[in-house]
Amino acid sequence: xxxxxxxxxxxxxxxxxxxxxxxxxxxxxxxxxxxxxxxxxxxxxxxxxxxxxxxxxxxxxxxxxxxxxxxxxxxxxxxxxxxxxxxxxxxxxxxxxxxxxxxxxxxxxxxxxxxxxxxxxxxxxxxxxxxxxxxxxxxxxxxxxxxxxxxxxxxxxxxxxxxxxxxxxxxxxxxxxxxxxxxxxxxxxxxxxxxxxxxxxxxxxxxxxxxxxxxxxxxxxxxxxxxxxxxxxxxxxxxxxxxxxxxxxxxxxxxxxxxxxxxxxxxxxxxxxxxx
Numbered sequence: 115x116x117x118x119x120x121x122x123x124x125x126x127x128x129x130x131x132x133x134x135x136x137x138x139x140x141x142x143x144x145x146x147x148x149x150x151x152x153x154x155x156x157x158x159x160x161x162x163x164x165x166x167x168x169x170x171x172x173x174x175x176x177x178x179x180x181x182x183x184x185x186x187x188x189x190x191x192x193x194x195x196x197x198x199x200x201x202x203x204x205x206x207x208x209x210x211x212x213x214x215x216x217x218x219x220x221x222x223x224x225x226x227x228x229x230x231x232x233x234x235x236x237x238x239x240x241x242x243x244x245x246x247x248x249x250x251x252x253x254x255x256x257x258x259x260x261x262x263x264x265x266x267x268x269x270x271x272x273x274x275x276x277x278x279x280x281x282x283x284x285x286x287x288x289x290x291x292x293x294x295x296x297x298x299x300x301x302x303x304x305x306x307x308x309x310x311x312x313x314x315x316x317x318x319x320x321x322x323x324x325x326x327x328x329x330x331x332x333x334x335x336x337x338x339x340x341x342x343x344x345x346x347x348x349x350x351x352x353x354x355x356x357x358x359x360x361x362x363x364x365x366x367x368x369x370x371x372x373x374x375x376x377x378x379x380x381x382x383x384x385x386x387x388x389x390x
Contacts, residue, residue: 148221155217156210163209167202177261189284201288216246244309252305256297260353267349300343311365315372325366
């Protein structure tokens with residue numbers, strides 16, 4: 115009688131992580147390596163951005179130029195000898211963080227990936243790609259829409275007519291940089307809302323029922339965040355609050371899609387189990 119060969123047992127989720135266990139010291143060494151890579155990348159990009167700090171700053175002033183109706187209507191001042199130098203340093207750091215964020219996010223993923231199951235790694239990668247995309251969309255919202263609108267609002271408060279006190283907006287270079295950077299980072303972070311909520315839906319921490327019932331609370335939180343993260347002017351706050359609420363509604367649709375995909379997968383697994 116011929117000897118029957120036993121088929122190998124299918125690999126379980128626990129088997130996937132076998133061999134990936136490491137002592138704490140190895141994890142710390144790996145963390146140090148990822149941090150060193152990130153710091154080196156930021157330092158290299160910082161040096162490159164500092165070399166082109168003035169053109170980058172001029173690029174960031176375009177919303178001001180558009181709001182003022184031309185570069186001839188824009189005047190900026192410095193009030194200390196070192197202000198322009200430190201402004202260029204901040205511009206370089208801003209550019210390094212903005213450009214280097216995808217690399218930093220990749221290093222974070224490479225650090226945590228060995229401890230994830232294969233399906234978790236596959237589910238995480240799309241969000242790793244979506245995060246910088248949504249950040250850029252938020253930054254573009256500031257650059258092309260909210261920034262020019264807010265600056266146009268501020269410029270409208272000038273008094274330049276005859277027979278009245280002359281009030282002309284002449285902003286400091288460092289103050290303008292702080293204003294535009296605050297808006298860009300605030301919008302970039304808040305535009306991660308669909309990414310975060312969809313990821314939470316993947317791990318079944320939220321569902322469409324929770325999000326639909328929580329609309330009134332979401333509106334309050336969105337208004338509070340808009341007031342906290344943006345400069346204290348109504349244009350910037352409304353400009354952040356309205357897109358955030360739209361993103362919240364988009365998140366509900368995204369979570370609903372995740373739930374449908376999960377339901378289809380469960381139905382297919384159930385049918386396969388019945389068939390066997």
